[in-house]
Amino acid sequence: xxxxxxxxxxxxxxGLFVNRKAYAVQSPLPHPASGRHYYFRPTDQATGKxxxxxxxxxxxxxxxxxxxxxxxxxxxxxxSKWAAIDAxxxxxxxxxxxxxxxxxxxKVYAALEKSRRGGHLWxxxxxxxxxxxxxxxxxxxxxxxDVPVKGSGLTEGIEIFPKHDExxxxxxxxxxxxxxxxxxxxGQRFWFYGANYDLESQMSYLRRLPKVPxxxxxxxxxxxxxxxxxxxxxxxxxPFSTPTQGKGREFRILxxxxxxxxxxxxxxxxxxxxxxxxxxxRAGDNLAVLIKDPRFYQCWAGCTKEMIREALGCPIRYRxxx
Numbered sequence: 074x075x076x077x078x079x080x081x082x083x084x085x086x087x088g089l090f091v092n093r094k095a096y097a098v099q100s101p102l103p104h105p106a107s108g109r110h111y112y113f114r115p116t117d118q119a120t121g122k123x124x125x126x127x128x129x130x131x132x133x134x135x136x137x138x139x140x141x142x143x144x145x146x147x148x149x150x151x152x153s154k155w156a157a158i159d160a161x162x163x164x165x166x167x168x169x170x171x172x173x174x175x176x177x178x179x180k181v182y183a184a185l186e187k188s189r190r191g192g193h194l195w196x197x198x199x200x201x202x203x204x205x206x207x208x209x210x211x212x213x214x215x216x217x218x219d220v221p222v223k224g225s226g227l228t229e230g231i232e233i234f235p236k237h238d239e240x241x242x243x244x245x246x247x248x249x250x251x252x253x254x255x256x257x258x259x260g261q262r263f264w265f266y267g268a269n270y271d272l273e274s275q276m277s278y279l280r281r282l283p284k285v286p287x288x289x290x291x292x293x294x295x296x297x298x299x300x301x302x303x304x305x306x307x308x309x310x311x312p313f314s315t316p317t318q319g320k321g322r323e324f325r326i327l328x329x330x331x332x333x334x335x336x337x338x339x340x341x342x343x344x345x346x347x348x349x350x351x352x353x354x355r356a357g358d359n360l361a362v363l364i365k366d367p368r369f370y371q372c373w374a375g376c377t378k379e380m381i382r383e384a385l386g387c388p389i390r391y392r393x394x395x
Contacts, residue, residue, distance in 0.1 A: 076136035092147045094125035099140040107358040108335040110257040137255040142248035145235035151301040152201035157234040165191030199284040204235040223352035346384035347376035
């Protein structure tokens with residue numbers, strides 16, 4: 074039976090989780106090489122420009138027609154309405170429950186949502202909080218409990234959203250699957266624990282969940298005395314600007330890849346360096362390079378050319394403003 078989302082539910086959902094109108098959609102069909110359902114930013118067919126998230130898009134997500142991913146940071150304020158922890162390794166649920174219980178003892182009531190291979194833990198704020206402070210809170214708790222954080226050489230551990238302290242102009246940061254949606258790969262909707270498995274009950278549960286006020290967050294992280302999360306745990310992300318047309322030798326990506334290449338149709342497929350730097354693409358198949366002309370390459374998970382070049386240690390140089 075099809076789930077129906079009322080206008081009130083959709084409006085409340087957007088109020089809780091949407092930080093900006095940019096969003097991504099999970100592909101309904103698996104990638105032919107990897108079998109994975111990647112996310113992409115939808116575009117208007119007439120203009121070719123990215124579309125903005127609307128209440129209709131959120132309704133379709135809640136009703137299971139599409140699956141959206143939400144960005145963690147509002148670039149105008151560098152703030153987020155929530156902090157989320159994504160864990161998808163063997164001991165994921167044990168660590169998430171450990172984090173949830175510790176936070177609850179600090180009177181931070183996080184909502185636990187099951188996922189395909191683990192779970193997501195969501196902390197909702199009374200008003201949007203600086204992304205940096207959201208990250209410090211989770212890093213501090215994880216460090217206290219000795220819960221691994223993916224990055225700094227660790228291939229398994231929790232992922233923290235927001236993944237950046239702040240965004241530069243033109244950046245989007247990282248997105249996470251919007252809660253209460255149907256995962257296209259699993260063909261399953263994942264609910265929050267603590268309420269009946271229907272939209273009205275789930276939203277009622279989230280409505281009752283105490284939201285963390287700014288003063289409490291500052292007390293928990295020690296205000297300005299809180300330590301900044303390590304830079305090497307932040308995903309690489311560069312602004313979309315016009316690269317300089319240097320007179321040096323043309324960049325050839327195949328000369329900089331150290332991971333195995335496999336031929337899939339007209340492309341070489343290998344691990345995306347940018348995804349790998351953020352602890353992703355363990356299957357090693359996110360990056361496609363056109364065999365006929367290797368100047369053309371694309372990350373199926375959405376990393377930009379700037380991000381890939383940066384991860385390879387060959388950043389694109391940008392023109393300085395005149």
